[in-house]
Structures are given as structure tokens and as C-alpha cells.
Amino acid sequence: MLALSMRSVRRRPGRFTAMLLSATVGAAVIMAFNSLHDVAAAPGVDSASSEILTIAAAIVGGYGTLLVFISIASTLTVNVRQRSEEIKLLRSAGATPLQIKLMLVGEAALIAVAAVVLAVGPAMLGGRALLEMFQETGQVAAGVEYAFGPIGLGAGVGSTLLASVGAAFMAVRRATRAASGTDRANRGRRRSLLGIAALVLGTGSVLTTLTLDETEPAAMAPAAYGSILIAFGLALFAPSMVGGAMAAFEGMLARTGGSGHLSAHNLRRRASEMSGVLMPMILFVGLSFGTLYMQAVENDALAASGAAKTVEDKNLETMNLVVVGIIAVFACIMLVNSLYAAVSYRGGEFGRQRLAGATPGQVLGMVGIEGVVLTVVGVALGSVAGIAGILPFAALRTDSMLPDQGPGMWIGIAAVAALATLATGLGTARKALRTPAVDAVGLAA
């Protein structure tokens, strides 16, 4: 079966680039932060330096790993769903469900290993840069040497493999069940249960913020974790919300002309397939919105306390922003990545629409409308997740639930999400439209 997996990856490398990209970037982020554990564990590192490094690695490595896990899983789910035709063919050619499962899980494992190998170089560079940042800000002694060792590598291999193989397993089970036409309802129920669990855990994590001591240096961590979990939970419910929103607006959209007509039907029926794109968008918005405003609240709280910002406070702020920056960029890459994969897969559908009389402009218009709907839903839910983290943190730091920050940063984040979504969607669709319609419908994705 591994031979079948290898052949499948080698023959159609293009279909795996999205997965490879998300696994590689994810593995690099995980290993860069976790290698700080290796640095701290090296002999001769003073205890103060060691403590800072360990805290940073634990906090960021922790929620970074969670995020990467979610991204790899959602890209992989898209990949498996797109191959339902191939899976059906294999089944009809006599492959047993077990053989198909082994093939797809094998592919995922191969990709995970390749991703870790590709990610080691960038992870070492990133880890070194992080260490230098700590040293420049004086939090870690200048003499500490960078090290990339068993903990960094182990975390990378472990998380990436576990995320890929675990997600492959779930996606395949779903795909083979779907092929034999069973338990759609069960799947929906499991999805809801998972979503509710994430929302409950996230809310719990966010609320522990209120029990913390006001001077706790890592006070932002539970709020950030909770925010991510809430974003994840909301993302699981997002597709049905898109479906509902589209049902409500269908009549209005349909009247706006051909493009509106095409998207109204599409979004409603394909709502579940949008989750691959909504997941990273909601995470991106939730995380950057949450952390940027929490940091701003922190700054205001310090200013209000009358104390001048200490060097240490400034360092913490810089580090926070750098770390959030990395994670936000990661989520944004995932957004672009999954949207690219989702749209480029639709060349056949665009072809059928064109053959039925849609002009290229109408197809682009449809993709544009879908992008707007996705952005609106993604930004709205991401904002809810962000606010869930901001409110308790603001209450802890300032005795007032509402931070007095303006909406400027929020608008900026929403604009980035909108720009990434529309530019990727329209750019990819334009490329897909270059294939003549008659050829596009015949292409296997």
C-alpha cells in the first residue's frame, strides 16, 4: 500500500502542494519555538535565561501547535474530499476500504515526513532569530548558544505526523462512509459535539483569566488559547451559518443577475465545503484581533498605572507582537493556501457553467460574491472569538470590560482578510478560466 501511496504522490505532485505547504510552514513554526527548549536545556545556561526560554517555548509552542494541527487537518480534509471521484474509482476497481484508508494515510505520513525535512532549515533560522531577539532585549544572557536538538525536532515530527495522519484517518473514514452513503446525520452530530466541546473549553480557558493575579506575566495566555478554541468551535458551525445566510439572501442575490444567481445556489449547497476556507480566516481574524487589542489594553493599563514602561515591559510587548505576527502570517498563508486549493479545484465546475452559458465575467462575479460572503462570515465570527478573549483580559487589567481602543486595528485586520480572500479567489479563478471550457470539464482535478 505504501507503494501505492508513493506512486500517487509522485504522479500528481501538484495536488499535494497545498498540503505540503501547510505542513511545512506549520512544522517550521512548531520547531522554531520548541527548539528554545533545546537551547534552555543545554549545559551552562543560567536559570533566568532558561526560564524565559522555557516559558516562551511552552506558551507559543503550545498554541502554535494547536493552530498548526487545525490547519493541517483542514487542508487535508479538503484534499480528501476533492478526491472522492478517485476514491470511488478505486473502490469500483476492487480496492477494499482498508486499502484505500492505508493509501491515503500513507500519503499523509509521507507528506508529513517530507514537510519536516523541508522545515528543519527554516526552523533553525527562525529559532536562532528568536534567540537573538531575546538576547538583544536583554532577557537571555548574551553567551547562550543556539541549539536545535531532540525536543525541537521531536515536537516537529510528532505534531506534524500526528496532525496529518490523524486528520487523514478522520477524513478518509468520512469519505468512505460518504461513498457507501451512510450516516450523514451522524457526521453532523459529531461535528456539532466537537464544536460545542471547543466552545465550552475555550470559554473556560478565557474565564480563568479572571481568576489570575493581576501581575501574572503570562496572563494573556489563557485568553489567547481560549480565543483560538472559540474560533475553532465557531468555524465548525460556520458552514451551516453560511447556508442559512444564503437561504435568506437567495432571492435578493438571484435578482442581481447571472453571477448572483450562480453563487446563491452554490454557497447554499456547498456550505460544508467552505469550512476549509472559513477555518483559517476565523482563526486569523480571531487571533490577530484578540492579541493586538489585548496588547493595547496592556499598554494602556501600564500607562494608566502611572509607572513608566520598564525595559522589560517593552521587551514583552515586542516579543508578543513578533510572535502574534508569526502566527497571524501563518494563518493568513493557510487562508490563501486553502482558498487556492478550493478554487483551483473548481475548474470543472466553472467549465460546466461556461458551457451552460455563463460568460467568464459572470463566473468571476460569482467567485467575487462568494468571497464577500465568506469574508463577512469569517470576520464576524473571528471578531466574536477575539472579543471573547479581549473582554476578560481587559476586565483583569483595567477593571473595565470595554477597552477604549478605536476600531482602527480591527478595520485593518478585516481589510487584510478581505484582500487575501478576494485576491486569491479571483486570481485563481482567472487562471482556471484560461483553460477552454470544453477542456476544463474533462480535467480530473
Add this chain to the structure above:
Amino acid sequence: MNPTTTRHDPEAGRESLRLTSVSKSYGTGAGAVTALDRVTLDLPAGSFMAVMGPSGSGKSTLLRCAAGLDTPDSGEVVVDGEPMTGRSEAALTKFRRKRIGFVFQQYNLLPTLTVYQNTVLPLRLSRSRVDRERALRILAEVGLGDRVDHLPDQLSGGQRQRVAIARALVTGPRLVFADEPTGALDLHSARDVLRLLREAAALHGQTVVMVTHDPVAASYADFVQFLADGRLVGRMSSPTVDAVAERLAHLGDTVAQAHRVGA
């Protein structure tokens, strides 16, 4: 004698499709394939033509070029009085959705739309008024009156192809092209589809061009045009199943002869 006095229908006999020395090749250099080689063809309105020939002889390419779905390298295509060459995809699409219906072997229905929604899609896309009564009547004519709210994957192959035909007919096109429309169907469904196409020509005066491999399918047409190696190699009027099968079996000889003559 006045040559037009015998005509009752002003449309009948009017030129509907004209190809003038149309050539098309794929690829370049040593691997280049000439799919169409200076094909010249005239078709009066209301006729039903079958196109036959060996696999790879250029039948699909001929149909696509005629319908504006592909661009010939040289030559001219005129459909219902309008040239198809040198126009943008958007312009061709707008022209096509009013005047041309196309039926594909693989149906090309949109899986997320119901039978009714698939059928009226060309009207919606051209922002024309949708005459629900008329659309339902066409669906009833193709035998799908009780399936209008089904999705394509709830239908058999024959039913899907009939949806595709309803969609091709709903705009009242002057021409209907069908590329092996019965290729994936059982005998019974195939016969329904062929009857529908013949009625389009005989009752509604639409011009029908159908590619087929099957002598039985070809026998429904007014005449058969044979194609080999991208060239027209003969025509048969009032085709019968046996005559067509006989002719197909000898197409190889004709090709060899055509090459000798052409050389």
C-alpha cells in the same frame, strides 16, 4: 421558374451553418495532430445531420469549432448568419446562449442545481425572462415532468441526458449540436433521446448536428456526413442502419483513396 414558390416555411432551406475551409491542429512540431483539414460544409435550416467517423477523426473538434467552443486555426464559421471567428469568449457565449444548444456525452449538468434550475440556467444567465410554463412543458416533453425538483445525482444517465436536451432546447435555439449524446445510454434511453432530436428538426425547424458512433443513431438523421483523418469523405442521404454500417466498414479504403487523390 421561381425557385422559392414551393417553400411554405420562410426559414426552411435558409442557410443555417457554413464552414469554409476550416482547419485545426493540436500541438506543434513532430507531435502536431491535424484534427480538421480544410473542411467545407453547408447546412440548411431544419436539417438533421449525423457526423460519423473513426475515433480521433475530428468529429468533436468539428462540432466545437462550429459551435464556437473552440477556435479554428484558419477558415471561417458562420452560424445563423453570424461569423463565429475572431470574437471573445464573452461575445461568443452571449451569442451561443441565444442561438445554439449543445448536448455533451457527459451531460455537463451542474450538480448543485435541480433539474428545473439546470434547465432554465441559460435563461437566467442571459437575464431573460423565465417562462416557467414553457420550461415545464419542455421537461414534460422529454419525460421528466415528475422529476423537476431532483438533483442530477438522483437521476439515471438517460434522464440526465434528457435534462441536458431540455436545457439545450429551452432557449429555442436555431441550432442544436450533440456530441455522442447516446454514447453513455442504454438502448431504450438512446431511442428517446434520438426521437427528441429528430422532433427538434422535423417539428420545430431547428438544425441538428449529431456526432455518433452508432449506425442506429445515424439512421434517425436526414443524412450522414462521414469524416476520416479530419477530412470530409462522403455523405449519405436517407441513411439506413445497414447502409451506414457497410459504409463505415469501408471508410478505411475511402481514406486511402482520398489520400491518393489528395496527394
